[in-house]
Amino acid sequence: MPLVQVSLRRGKPAAYHQAIFDGVYRAMRETFNVPEDDRFMTLTEHDASTFSVSPTYFGIARSDDVVIIQITANNTRNREQKQALYRRIVELLGDKPGVRPEDVFINLVEVLPENWSFGHGIAQYAVDPR
Structure with a gap:
């Protein structure tokens, strides 16, 4: 159950955002064995003053x-x-949407299964089957 958070500079259209979501989700499905409908993503746009990346x-x-x-x-x-x-x-x-390879910065944060709750205050991956 990956959780994806995307950050970028403000000003791209909604279709650009959707293309990022679709591309990342497709890549996870193809390489990480992510099941269909396991899609949890956010995107945050930033002004230049709140987005600093080494060039x-x-x-x-x-x-x-x-x-x-x-x-x-x-x-x-x-x-x-x-x-x-x-x-x-x-x-x-x-x-699609045409991001240069140099401009794709990826950070993978790995956690234990019991660190997730999908709702109801239950750690669904860590439920004791007894």
Whole structure:
């Protein structure tokens, strides 16, 4: 059950936002075995004064169109799956809505299954089956 939080500079149209959601979700389905309908995503736009990203860290030339994608997920995927996820997100977002590979910043936060509640105040992944 990944939770995706996207941050970017203000000014992109709704179709751009939707393309990001669709691309990230498709990449997770293809590489992380995320089930259909397991889609929990937010997007926050920022003014220039509240969005600061290094234009050159790690020798990567970033533009003002950087998209920061933070994915919180269970710590159940291996290194190969993570690398595949990163590559696929970049591929899909490059295709639509046209984000440059240099402008896709991804952070994966891994948590234990009992750290989720999908409603009713229950940790559904950690329920004791007894």
